[in-house]
Amino acid sequence: MKKVGFDSEKYLKEQSSYILERVQHYDKLYLEFGGKLIGDKHAKRVLPGFDEDAKMKLLATLKEKAEIIICVYASDIERKKIREDYGITYDQDVLRLIDEYRGYGISVNSVLITRYQEQPNAKVFMAKLERNGINVYTHRAIEGYPTNVEAIVGEEGFAKNPYIETSKPIIVVTGPGPASGKLATCLNQMYHEHELGNKIGYAKFETFPVWNLPLKHPVNIAYEAATVDLKDVNMIDNYHYEAYGEVAVNYNRDIETFPVIKRIIEKITGKESVYQSPTDMGVNRLKSGIIDDQVVREAAKQEIIRRSFAVENDYKKGLADEDTLRRMQVILEESDLKKEDRVPVLPARDYAITVQDRIGSTNLQAVIAIELPNGKIITGRTTKLMDASAAAILNGLKLLANVADEIDLLAPMILQTIQRLKTDDLNSRVPTLSANELLIALAISAVTNPTAQLAYQQLPNLKAAQAHSTVILSRENEQTLKKLGIDITNDPVYPTENLYYN
Structure with missing residues (x-):
């Protein structure tokens, strides 16, 4: 059994009360949500026991007081940026998020296209949203943002971008990924709200880094690893230490921009900011949920x-x-x-060498090793019938169901028929069954084959399994494994020299 180190219920209770406490000081609080509101796989992996939808459930407890603005950067739509954990583009993820929010009964105010410059794909996406009854706004990039405070907070700055009408005391500003323009949106809205005479505030809800964990705590280092492409670096918040004599961890972008953001807020409101540090702006109480460090x-x-x-x-x-x-x-x-400290890595590589020696080949062998939640390790390799992903899943299910290795769960005739369909009728050059095709065949066989049914019923027990492949997986196989809840890694090697299929 996987050990638990985090108590989601305890965390949600404290987090909810802290946000409500912050809201009491304002007519409206603009709450910038960093990270993922739904399906936070990273948090789930680094905090065993964390509910990946915890933020959404948190908002669900506040749904009478909250509404959501979803920001998406126009250029991310234009270049079809992919959200890797789901394998979908950012515009598709916006649609998914809207459906999820509605499912929780939380009001979606609108979608905002940030730094809009008439990008063709953004226009198409906007039209699709509008035709489905979604309010859409666009904000242009502001010259001099964020350093030229005088220009930003004026007629040529925030005043030029439209105000998004809001009606609830908590406005959650989120997006499908980093650099979506969430902060600029909050500040833009605060400018217009102040012009309307509303008492407004800003707060930031970033899951990581955890401000009250040590700088070099693995959870905070894992955040650096997750954002390595953004060049994020964790640092001690010197503003916080100077103000309170308390050590707090933040990251370079927040610390570097804090003085500017503070001046913008003060310029908007005409009052001295209540915040003395970027950590002050945060509302995260994640550490409260850690029960086993x-x-x-x-x-x-x-x-x-x-x-x-x-x-x-x-x-x-x-x-x-x-x-x-x-x-x-x-x-x-x-x-x-x-x-090699990742458990399934060496078993995968070692078995690949064994297979290579056995068949007398000089070519790299495609092998996947899976560490099951019970600690046992199984392997699967690519054969003429199925690829390594399919083989590993099948072997894992057989072990979990206590089915002898020599027993066929799927009749070879069934697999061969599917192969002929792929090659003869669908003109595929890859005859081997993928993980998805194997699962469909198993589901059908389970209807009439009691042994196949036993194995099929073990699918939920693959969740939280750890796997490693000796070759780069196809996107289809990678997504199938992820949907099963299997965390997969692979060596950076293509399975063949074919450029197109790689």
């Missing part, structure tokens, strides 16, 4: 390793630069970790 530390270390594999793969695919790769390597070394 050692469990959390170990989980965070594993996340650092997982992120190192992800960066190496992005570099191989041309999605990350050398600076990012080197920075990730430094983080790994400073944490006294190596990639």
Whole structure:
């Protein structure tokens, strides 16, 4: 069983009361939500026991008082930026988020396209939203933002961007990813609210870094690893220490921009800011939920390793630069970790060598090793019938169901029929069954085959399994494994020399 290090119920209770306490001082509080409101896989991995939808459930307790503005950067829509954990573009993720928020009964005020410059794909997306009854606004980039305070807080700055009408005391400003323009949106709204005579406030809800954990705590280092492409670096908040004599952790961008943000808020409101530090602006009470620091530390270390594999793969695919790769390597070394500290890595590599020697091949063998939640390790390799992802899942289900290895869960005739469909009728050059195709075949077989049904019923027990592949997976297989709740990493090696299929 996976050890628990975090109590979500305790955390939600304290977090909710703290936000409500902050709201009492204002007519409206603009609450910038960093990270993911729904499906926060990173937090779930580094804080075993954390509910990945905790932020959403938190807002659900405040739904009578809260509404949401979703920000998305126009250029992210234009270049079809992908949210990696779901494998969907940012514009698609906005649609997903709207559905999720509505499912929790939380009001979605509007979608704001930030730094809009008539981008064609952004226009198409806006039209789709409007035709589905979603309010859409656009904000242009403001010249001199954020340093030229006089220009920003004036007729050529915030005044030029439209005001988004709001009606509830808490306005949550969120987005599908970083650099969405959330802060600028909050400040822009605060300018207009002040002009309307409302008493307004700003607060920031960032899950990481955790301000009251040590600077070099693995949870905070894991945040650096997760944002290595953004060049984020955790630092001691010197403003906080000078004001209160208390050590607090924040990250470089917040600390660097704090004096400017403070001046903007003071310029907008005409009053001295109540905030003495960027940490003051935050409302995060995450530490209150940590009930076993050692469990959390170990989980965070594993996340650092997982992120190192992800960066190496992005570099191989041309999605990350050398600076990012080197920075990730430094983080790994400073944490006294190596990639082989991830349990399924060596079993996958060792079995690949064994298979290679057995068949007398000089080619790299595609192998996946899975560490099941019960601690047992199984492997699967690519064969003529199925790829390594499918084989590993099948072997894992057989072990969990206590089905002997020599027993076929799926008749070879069924697999061969699917292969003929792929190659003869669908003109695929890849005859092997993928993980998704294997699962569909297993689901169908489970209707008439009691043994297949036993294995099929074990699918929920794959959640939280850790897996490693000796080759880069196809996006389809990667997403299938993630949907099953399996955390997958892989070596930065393509399975073949074919450029198109890679």
